[in-house]
Amino acid sequence: MKKLMTLAAAAALLASMNVSAEVKAGATLVDQGMMDGRTYHQNFYKKDNCKVCHGTDTPSVRPADDACLKCHKVDKLAKKTVRKDEEELWQNPHNNLHYGKEVPCTVCHGEHEAKQPLCNDCHTFKFTKHKQ
Structure with missing residues (x-):
């Protein structure tokens, strides 16, 4: 049972890493439907455009x-x-x-x-x- 729980936790971790990899590949969180954005800032929500506001394409703050x-x-x-x-x-x-x-x-x-x-x-x- 303990091994099964460990495998489930590892699968969840890998799934979350996969989302991060997708974002790094150019799809923003807005593109993925994981985060909303303002309608009047839509031009910023295109591929690789997080840096317009955040200064980086992989924002953390x-x-x-x-x-x-x-x-x-x-x-x-x-x-x-x-x-x-x-x-x-x-x-x-x-x-x-x-x-x-x-x-x-x-x-x-x-x-x-x-x-x-x-x-x-x-x-x-x-x-x-x-x-x-």
Whole structure:
């Protein structure tokens, strides 16, 4: 019985290594249907394109903010997300009262998984156009 359990564990390990080999061969996790991606970033989900954001085609960590900021400028985002109502002016997620423009992008936005705005940890106001 012990040998059978060891063989099952070895088979599972080999199967997981096979997935890694497939990814290294060029199929991204998005291509394989193992991970979702944002529809407006579809051009990044092509073969060997993980490095656009992650800096490598075999990513193991979240990309740094400078990867996002190559295309998305903080000042432009802050202007775009200014609240119109006088009482809500301080509720700008990209230039807020607590952190200014210093909140890392991946705190509120996830490329491959939905996230909630950091503000929601304490506040109840809504960001209707939040891209999770």
